[in-house]
């Protein structure tokens with residue numbers, strides 16, 4: 242059945258913290274061969290949020306940017322969803338702070354979604370349903386993924402940290418990516434691969450098991466989306482995945498190719514191995530630069546890869562088909578197909594966060610560790626000064642007074 246009108250992603254923007262850690266510095270401090278982080282995990286830097294930068298401030302920054310870059314009046318937004326697993330309150334949604342700070346219309350449906358790294362995909366597909374049902378009445382949805390990945394000092398997960406927000410406009414006749422609803426496949430299974438108990442600031446992970454859970458979820462969600470097709474990759478110009486660390490995308494692509502070939506691919510079989518490397522080099526690697534520079538931003542990481550693709554190849558890949566895979570530990574997953582619009586190339590420059598990344602400050606490992614320890618108590622401090630963390634010119638969390646969080650533009 243043909244859809245009455247295409248629905249999908251109409252605008253995208255990224256915003257992240259002002260500082261980062263270089264993984265070569267971290268490797269040296271932890272006594273690890275830097276190649277483990279750069280080649281083994283595929284990561285080069287990780288964005289580090291100071292105690293004054295939280296899920297709210299990053300979401301507001303990304304939201305304001307997407308509205309401005311894609312010329313949208315805030316009054317046009319009829320749904321606001323913030324996907325996050327690192328919210329700032331057990332009850333009050335991040336989305337309500339964001340709604341206020343972006344000056345959105347009161348006639349707006351606003352909520353937060355949590356399912357580990359899957360929250361933003363849940364927001365995207367639910368916004369698409371909202372539009373397709375007719376309930377949107379011409380209004381647009383704003384979906385924002387915002388997270389701080391924090392595993393703790395000296396843990397195996399430490400080099401796979403990061404922080405940032407991706408804001409997406411969702412609309413009919415989208416300007417960037419059409420998503421085919423009939424191609425959406427889903428998967429859910431109760432597993433303990435990664436979680437964060439209520440008492441902990443830090444995520445817990447059964448690392449190697451989480452990789453297996455991710456790959457099993459990919460296989461199952463893809464099968465739900467497109468059945469046992471063995472000729473899909475040939476039609477795709479890009480395969481985008483949830484990226485907890487860049488090398489995970491290689492493992493995911495290997496699993497997809499193995500499904501199509503009906504057999505395991507091994508380094509000992511040079512022909513198959515080259516086929517995998519060629520396919521990965523064409524369909525995945527070019528769109529993982531931002532992920533390697535920023536790290537895991539949990540629910541936004543798939544969409545960070547989409548920004549990378551559209552800023553580099555929006556025009557070149559106009560009209561071409563791509564796949565998207567979102568994985569949330571615990572676990573839930575969605576696999577779907579999308580088509581890059583004919584006009585996507587017009588937005589390449591506006592999508593590019595290079596200037597923002599170039600302005601970031603490189604932290605020494607001492608500064609990074611100080612920041613992490615300070616973050617443990619930030620929710621309870623009455624007053625925080627952004628100056629202490631070298632911050633200016635933005636919206637910041639400035640402390641909790643009378644049990645209420647305060648945000649101020651500095």
Ligand code: CAA
Pocket residue numbers: 274276277278280281282358397398399400401434435446447448449451452455483484485486488489537539568569570
């Ligand atoms: N030079 C080059 N490569 C090296 C190396 C060296 N000197 N030393 C090790 N490597 C390679 C290893 O061979 C390995 O590669 P392969 O997996 O391809 O074999 C890679 O570097 C990592 O090494 P280890 O597996 O030994 O690393 P580890 O066990 O210390 O930690 C990790 C890896 C499990 C991913 C850990 O960082 C972690 O727990 N991360 C958090 C959990 C996570 O990201 N899970 C991903 C799936 S779940 C998900 O996607 C949701 C989410 O966002 C969290």
